[in-house]
Amino acid sequence: MTYNLPTKKGYFGSFGGKFVPEILIPVLEELEKAYDSAWKDEAFRNDYLDLLDDYVGRPTKLTHANRLSEYYGKAKIYLKREDLCHTGAHKINNAIGQILLARRMGKQRIIAETGAGQHGVATATACAKFGVDCIVYMGTEDMERQKLNVERMQLLGAEVRPVESGSKTLKDATNEAIRDWVTNVEDTFYIIGSAVGPHPYPMMVRNFQRIIGDETRRQLMEAEGEGTLPDYLLACVGGGSNAIGIFYPFIDDESVRMYGLEAAGLGADTDQTAATLTIGRPGVLHGSLSYLLHNKEGQIQLAHSISAGLDYPGIGPEHAYLQDSARVTYAPITDEQAMEGVKLLSELEGIIPALETAHAIAYLEELMPRTREGEIVVLNCSGRGDKDMGTISEYI
Numbered sequence: 529m530t531y532n533l534p535t536k537k538g539y540f541g542s543f544g545g546k547f548v549p550e551i552l553i554p555v556l557e558e559l560e561k562a563y564d565s566a567w568k569d570e571a572f573r574n575d576y577l578d579l580l581d582d583y584v585g586r587p588t589k590l591t592h593a594n595r596l597s598e599y600y601g602k603a604k605i606y607l608k609r610e611d612l613c614h615t616g617a618h619k620i621n622n623a624i625g626q627i628l629l630a631r632r633m634g635k636q637r638i639i640a641e642t643g644a645g646q647h648g649v650a651t652a653t654a655c656a657k658f659g660v661d662c663i664v665y666m667g668t669e670d671m672e673r674q675k676l677n678v679e680r681m682q683l684l685g686a687e688v689r690p691v692e693s694g695s696k697t698l699k700d701a702t703n704e705a706i707r708d709w710v711t712n713v714e715d716t717f718y719i720i721g722s723a724v725g726p727h728p729y730p731m732m733v734r735n736f737q738r739i740i741g742d743e744t745r746r747q748l749m750e751a752e753g754e755g756t757l758p759d760y761l762l763a764c765v766g767g768g769s770n771a772i773g774i775f776y777p778f779i780d781d782e783s784v785r786m787y788g789l790e791a792a793g794l795g796a797d798t799d800q801t802a803a804t805l806t807i808g809r810p811g812v813l814h815g816s817l818s819y820l821l822h823n824k825e826g827q828i829q830l831a832h833s834i835s836a837g838l839d840y841p842g843i844g845p846e847h848a849y850l851q852d853s854a855r856v857t858y859a860p861i862t863d864e865q866a867m868e869g870v871k872l873l874s875e876l877e878g879i880i881p882a883l884e885t886a887h888a889i890a891y892l893e894e895l896m897p898r899t900r901e902g903e904i905v906v907l908n909c910s911g912r913g914d915k916d917m918g919t920i921s922e923y924i
């Protein structure tokens with residue numbers, strides 16, 4: 529590969545880095561060393577791949593969406609079925625990778641923070657599988673909104689610690705998790721759920737999610753013939769882990785056009801939005817420099833999206849770089865458009881997608897008329913919609 533970011537210091541262009549309290553610098557360096565040696569170790573990789581196979585259910589299918597393709601009458605559309613993973617989305621790929629690393633480092637206590645609860649559930653699942661202690665920080669406002677996920681985590685044996693400070697949401701839970709980590713670095717491993725956070729997390733999460741793109745590459749050639757590459761890749765972006773997972777193995781293939789779809793909420797020109805790449809400005813959140821939503825006073829603006837998993841005021845630093853370097857095109861999709869996407873895939877393919885995924889589906893309206901017969905679109909179906917039925921029914 530010629531694309532070889534991040535740099536040693538953890539930068540993607542001017543984005544990324546390690547903006548953390550001094551005391552955590554040696555901890556991040558220890559993590560980086562452990563990760564590098566693990567990733568080079570065939571035994572570690574085999575453990576990780578065996579678990580993905582045996583427990584997560586990989587490889588996930590690459591399904592030809594024939595009715596959806598016919599509906600547009602242009603390029604052929606394939607769906608990469610991360611919705612078929614154990615727990616219903618791609619997040620488990622990363623949780624398994626990080627817990628294996630924690631075990632290799634001899635850390636017996638896992639902490640995480642969660643907003644909507646999906647990363648909390650993936651982490652609690654992996655911890656149950658390995659029999660390690662799991663503490664999940666969650667804002668009380670989020671706990672109220674996502675009761676079912678709180679109950680899932682508890683059923684899986686995790687302790688959910690309520691966070692009462694600030695806006696009682698994700699960023700406050702993140703602050704508490706970092707505080708815990710600073711205090712308990714000896715025995716504690718902090719599992720971050722998206723391609724965000726201080727170096728080496730964005731790189732590590734990307735590499736644990738690149739399995740999505742690696743499988744896509746192989747499966748598409750099996751289906752369409754040796755040498756076939758997708759013409760278009762589509763994925764939704766919250767923090768950016770499912771998107772970078774499918775994009776990364778294709779970054780050097782210039783013919784592959786990539787689109788990241790972010791949540792515009794009620795509109796990128798309103799304050800009820802999560803369209804970080806469209807309207808954000810550079811700033812530091814969660815330990816790295818990237819685009820952020822700010823309010824008029826320069827404080828971090830709370831994000832809004834109908835999909836809990838995209839409701840994040842930041843974005844992984846690699847996506848900030850990929851936007852600035854114009855390798856990937858990012859576009860905002862509103863709540864309303866996403867809801868149309870849910871209906872379309874449900875009716876035409878018998879697949880109820882997650883609301884996050886629906887943002888990528890909605891973009892087909894714009895993309896497909898520009899495509900030609902004979903071209904191939906692969907859309908990353910990041911998760912299933914069962915979890916969103918309450919929100920979907922309410923909206924309809």
Ligand SMILES: *Cc1c(COP(=O)(O)O)cnc(C)c1O
Nearest residue numbers: 722766767768769770837884911
């Ligand atoms: C969490 C989640 C997302 C958003 O997270 P990324 O890190 O941007 O992938 C997207 N889809 C589903 C189904 C999710 O659970």
